[in-house]
Amino acid sequence: MNKKIGFFICLMILLCVCIAGCGPQSEDDATPYTRYVESHDGVQVGVPEHPKRILSLSSAFDTILLGLIEPERLAGINKLSTYEEYSLEAKRAKLVKPVLSSYPLEKIIALKPDLVIAPDYISADVIYGLRHMGIATVVVPTPSTVDGVIQNVMEIAHIIGEDEKGSFYNQKIHREIDEIRRLGESIPPDQRKTVLFVSSMDGYTGTGSLFDDMCHYMSIYNAPDRIGLPPRIPFGEERVLAMNPDYIFIPSYKGMDKNLADRYLKNPAFQNLPAIKENRVKPLPAAYLYTMNQHIGEAMLAIMYTVYPQLERNSHD
Structure with missing residues (x-):
């Protein structure tokens, strides 16, 4: 008799649990879609x-x-x-x-x-x-290309469920690229400048880097690529002399390597480089040089205006 009573009590408890489980879930308990x-x-x-x-x-x-x-x-x-x-x-x-x-x-x-x-x-x-x-x-x-950056922006937007904003940035960047190409048409190939972007971080500046691909859009010669250096090759003294850059860009940001510019400005071997003679060793915001985001079009325009200051005037004629 006691066993029957115990079984009945257990059955009632299970029934109560089942009934409670069938009730509506609170928003906090619901599994997100x-x-x-x-x-x-x-x-x-x-x-x-x-x-x-x-x-x-x-x-x-x-x-x-x-x-x-x-x-x-x-x-x-x-x-x-x-x-x-x-x-x-x-x-x-x-x-x-x-x-x-x-x-x-x-x-x-x-x-x-x-x-x-x-x-x-x-x-x-x-x-x-x-x-x-x-x-x-x-x-x-x-990404190591401008197209790769655009794809990343759209992919991350998709991952977080913000596809519409991803499409907005895709269109924005392509409008800026159209402007970059329009400006570049006024720069003959023999008048394009050679730029050396130096960085304490490996892989961001040389042949095959994102900056290298950006240069193709900006009508700029990336110095390592122009002399045929393979990717990720250190820029030794002889190689820098062979590059003969018109501009040297140093990424500027809090925590940057303070001695990076001095390695070029204070090196006697580099004093006849056009970048040194013309005072064109330029600190640029790292946000422009390391741009792997929705601002890549803005960054390329800013770099173009630095290298070709006449373009800013021409673009408003």
């Missing part, structure tokens, strides 16, 4: 329809995101993104907390992001660890 996007590493990743705590693991992606969404939807920001000369979205970046200088797995998890957007150079172990913890993590390639 999930879309699937393709990650650069070949994985189909389920992402929230409207992510609210997005974390990018790259200052370049920070800038893209800040052009697409409000700062409060970011779970953290790269320190470089808060520097005025490094990011054209720095003012909005300063509204985001915490500020990060590195991305260890434990720190990322502690921020409780609902979406992580990672560049392709982030360790596969970190990507696996985040996904293992149930955090939607999408890998996006690092």
Whole structure:
């Protein structure tokens, strides 16, 4: 008899649980609607329809995101993104907390992001660890062409569900490219200037780099490419002399290598270079030289106006 009573009590408890489970879910308990996007590493990743705590693991992606969404939807920001000369979205970046200088797995998890957007150079172990913890993590390639930058802007917009804004920036950049090409038509090939962009960061300036591709649009000769240097070759003294640049660009931003310009300005071997003789060793905002975001058209126009100051006047004739 006692066994029957016990069984009856258990049955009633299960029935109550089932009835409670059939009731309407609160908004907080509901599972967010999930879309699937393709990650650069070949994985189909389920992402929230409207992510609210997005974390990018790259200052370049920070800038893209800040052009697409409000700062409060970011779970953290790269320190470089808060520097005025490094990011054209720095003012909005300063509204985001915490500020990060590195991305260890434990720190990322502690921020409780609902979406992580990672560049392709982030360790596969970190990507696996985040996904293992149930955090939607999408890998996006690092662009080396202007077209690649445009694709990145549109892809990141799609990942976070902001396709309309991605299309807006696509159209904006192409309008700026049309203006760049129009301006370039007035510069004969034999009057184009040769520019050397020097950086303490490898891979950003030489043959095959994003800056190299930007030069093709800007009617500028990228010095390493012009003398046939392979990608990622250091610029030794003899090579710089062979480049004979008309301009030398130094990226300017908080935390930059203060001695970078002096390596050229104070080197006796370089004193006959056109860039030195004509006082054309120019600090330019890093935001223009390292631009992998929606501002790439603006950046190319700014660089063109620096190299060809007459264009600014011509464009308003």
